[in-house]
Amino acid sequence: MGQPLATRVWRNWARTATATPQRVCHPRDLHELSADVRRAVADGLRVRAVGSGHSFTPVATTDGVHIRVDALDVLERVVSQADGSTHVTVGAGIRLGALNALLAERGLAMRNLGDIDKQTLAGAISTGTHGTGARLGGLATQVVGAELVTATGDVVQTSATQEPELFELARLGLGTVGVLGTVTLEVVPAYRLEAREEPWLLGDVLEQLDGPDGLVEANDHFEFYWFPHTDRTLTKRNNRVADDVELPLPRVRGWLEDEVIANGAFALANSIATLAPSLTRSVNDIATRTISRRRYTAPSASVFVSSRRVRFREMEYALPRDQVAPVLREIVSWIESSGELLPFPLEVRFAAADDLWLSTAHGRDTAYIAVHQYVRLPYARYFDAVERIVAQVDGRPHWGKMHWLEAERLAELYPRFADAQRVRAQADPDGVFSNPYLDRLLGSPRDAG
Numbered sequence: 001m002g003q004p005l006a007t008r009v010w011r012n013w014a015r016t017a018t019a020t021p022q023r024v025c026h027p028r029d030l031h032e033l034s035a036d037v038r039r040a041v042a043d044g045l046r047v048r049a050v051g052s053g054h055s056f057t058p059v060a061t062t063d064g065v066h067i068r069v070d071a072l073d074v075l076e077r078v079v080s081q082a083d084g085s086t087h088v089t090v091g092a093g094i095r096l097g098a099l100n101a102l103l104a105e106r107g108l109a110m111r112n113l114g115d116i117d118k119q120t121l122a123g124a125i126s127t128g129t130h131g132t133g134a135r136l137g138g139l140a141t142q143v144v145g146a147e148l149v150t151a152t153g154d155v156v157q158t159s160a161t162q163e164p165e166l167f168e169l170a171r172l173g174l175g176t177v178g179v180l181g182t183v184t185l186e187v188v189p190a191y192r193l194e195a196r197e198e199p200w201l202l203g204d205v206l207e208q209l210d211g212p213d214g215l216v217e218a219n220d221h222f223e224f225y226w227f228p229h230t231d232r233t234l235t236k237r238n239n240r241v242a243d244d245v246e247l248p249l250p251r252v253r254g255w256l257e258d259e260v261i262a263n264g265a266f267a268l269a270n271s272i273a274t275l276a277p278s279l280t281r282s283v284n285d286i287a288t289r290t291i292s293r294r295r296y297t298a299p300s301a302s303v304f305v306s307s308r309r310v311r312f313r314e315m316e317y318a319l320p321r322d323q324v325a326p327v328l329r330e331i332v333s334w335i336e337s338s339g340e341l342l343p344f345p346l347e348v349r350f351a352a353a354d355d356l357w358l359s360t361a362h363g364r365d366t367a368y369i370a371v372h373q374y375v376r377l378p379y380a381r382y383f384d385a386v387e388r389i390v391a392q393v394d395g396r397p398h399w400g401k402m403h404w405l406e407a408e409r410l411a412e413l414y415p416r417f418a419d420a421q422r423v424r425a426q427a428d429p430d431g432v433f434s435n436p437y438l439d440r441l442l443g444s445p446r447d448a449g
Contacts, residue, residue: 010066012053014313015375016402019061021048028071030147030155030181037179038153040065040432047432049179051093051120055127055400056314058437059174067179069093069122075102076182087144088187092122092180100301109190112136112221113304122180125171127400128360130368131304132223132349134216134321137361140172141354145184148177151432155181165423168357173420174399176438176445177427192245193220193303196237199291202226202332205233206325216321216350221304225345226328228335229281232288234345238303249296265290267310270374273343280341312344315383315402316370317395318360324348324367330389331369340382344372357416360396370401407443421445 010019022045027033040047045064053060060066072091079087086108090099097117103109112131119129130138145159148170156178158167169177205224208215215222221238269287273280319327328348335342347370351361360366371386373379383402387395396413397403411417425445428434434445 008066010050010053010061012055012060014056014311016056016313017053017058017061019048019058019063019066021062021064021066023064024066024068026068026071030072030149033067033069033072033179033181034149034153034155036065036067037149037151037432041151041153046435047179048435049122049175051123052095052118054116054119054123056402057400058435059127059400060123061437062435069120069179072181073098078106078108086187086189087184089145089182089184090121092146092183093120095120096124097305100305103187104190104299104301107190108187109300110139110185111142111188112139113301114139115304115306116308117301117305121183122175123400125183126173126175126180128172128358128398129400130349130351130361131221132351132368133221134350134365135352136221137352137354137356138172138359140356140359142185142187143171143183144186146170146180147182148180150178151428151430159184165419166427168416169420169423169427172356172358172399173424174358174438174441176424176433176442178433191300192241192243192297193238193300194241194245194247194295194297195303196235196239196293196295198235198237198293199288200224200233200235202231202233205235206328209325210322223347223349225347226332227284227288227345228332228342229284230288232291234288234291241297245297247295247297249294249298270310270343270376273341274374274376277341280343283343311375312372313375313379313383313402314370314372315379315386316347316368316398317386317390317403318351318366318368318398319390319393319395321350321365321367323393324369327390327393327395328369331371331386334385334389335382338381338385340385342373342382343377344374346371357420358399358414360398362414362416368398370398406440410441 025036027036046062047065048060048062049067049069050060070093072093074091076089112133114129114131125140147157158170219237224233224235226233269283273283349368351366353365354361431445
C-alpha cells in the first residue's frame with residue numbers, strides 16, 4: 001500500500017508551492033534511484049526530484065512521483081588532478097552544510113557559496129544558486145561532472161568531455177533531463193576570510209561601487225542590504241587572509257547579533273509591521289540604527305553562511321553589472337512614490353560572467369537585485385513593479401525564485417536557450433521530468449522535439 005494522503009502532502013519552505021504526489025520514493029543509491037524512475041515511467045507517472053524545498057517556485061511540484069534525494073549524501077571520492085586541482089564526488093542529495101563540514105575535515109572548501117546552507121547540492125546547482133564576488137561564478141560553475149538517471153532509467157556520466165551537451169543541463173537545468181545521483185566539484189584548499197560589516201549611506205555605496213578601487217572590484221566578495229524607507233545600508237566585505245590571522249568574533253556578541261537581533265528582533269519587527277503597517281518606516285529606521293560595525297576572521301563557510309529563520313518570499317533578477325545603480329535608484333523611487341510599506345531589506349550581490357547555457361550570468365558581468373517580503377504580507381504589487389523596472393535592462397530571473405516570465409521572453413534573454421530546449425527534448429521527449437510550471441518556463445519538450 002502507498003503512503004497515507006496526509007503524509008504525501010509537500011510544501012516548500014516559503015509556502016508558495018504545494019504538491020500531493022501519488023508516490024514518494026527515498027532511494028538510497030543509484031540502483032534504487034534508477035529502479036524508482038523506471039517504475040514511474042512504467043506507471044505513466046511524471047517524476048520530480050525534491051530536496052529541501054528552498055526554491056520559491058513550483059519547480060519541484062508533481063502529482064506523480066516525488067523522489068527525495070536526502071539519502072544520496074555519501075562522499076564517494078577525492079581525487080587530486082594533474083593540474084594541482086582537487087575534485088570531490090559526493091551524493092547529489094547532500095545538504096550544503098554537511099558538504100561544507102565534510103570538506104573542512106579534509107582541508108578543503110568551496111570556492112564560493114551563498115548565504116544559506118540548508119539546500120541539497122542538487123537543488124542548489126540546478127536552480128543557479130550563487131554567492132557574491134566579481135571574479136567568481138555561481139555554484140554550478142564549480143561542477144565538473146555529474147551522474148544522473150535519465151528518463152529511460154539509465155545511469156549516465158556527464159562532464160565537459162562526456163555527453164557535454166547533456167552536462168550543460170545536468171549541472172544547471174532545473175532537473176529537466178534527469179535526477180542527479182552524484183556531483184563532482186572542483187574544490188580549493190580551505191581558506192579563511194576577514195569579514196567587515198559596516199553601515200553605509202546608500203548614496204555612498206552607489207557612488208563607490210565601480211572602478212578598480214571600487215567596492216565590487218577591490219574585495220573578493222562584496223554585497224549590501226538596503227532598508228526601504230531609509231537611506232542606510234549594511235555592507236559586507238569578505239576577503240581572504242592568511243591562515244594565521246586570528247580575529248575571532250566573541251561568542252556572546254555573535255549570538256546576540258546573529259540570533260537575537262538578526263532573527264528574534266527581526267521577526268518581531270516584521271510582526272509589528274504586519275499588525276501596524278503605519279509603523280513600518282519607524283521600525284526600519286530603528287532597525288538600521290542598531291546596526292553596528294564588526295570585523296572578524298573565520299573559515300570561509302562560517303563567514304558566507306547566515307542563519308535565516310524569518311520566513312519570506314523572494315524575487316531576484318540578474319542585471320548587467322553597470323546597470324545596478326540606475327535600476328536600484330528607480331526601485332527606490334517607485335517604493336517612495338507608491339506608498340508600499342516594506343519591512344524587509346533589499347539585497348545586492350555580484351558575479352562574474354560565465355558560459356553556462358542557462359546561467360543568469362551567461363555572457364555578462366552581473367549584479368543581482370533580490371527583493372523580499374515577509375511571509376504574512378502581500379508581495380505581488382512590489383514584485384511586479386520591480387520586474388517591470390528590471391525588464392528595461394534585460395534582467396534575467398533567478399530560476400529558483402518568484403517571477404512571471406515564460407519561454408517566449410526567456411528565449412530572448414538567453415543566447416543558448418534554443419539549445420537547452422533541444423537537449424531537453426532529446427533527453428526527455430515525453431516530459432517525464434516536467435510539470436506545468438516547467439513547460440511554461442521552457443516550453444513543452446514535445447513541441448521542441
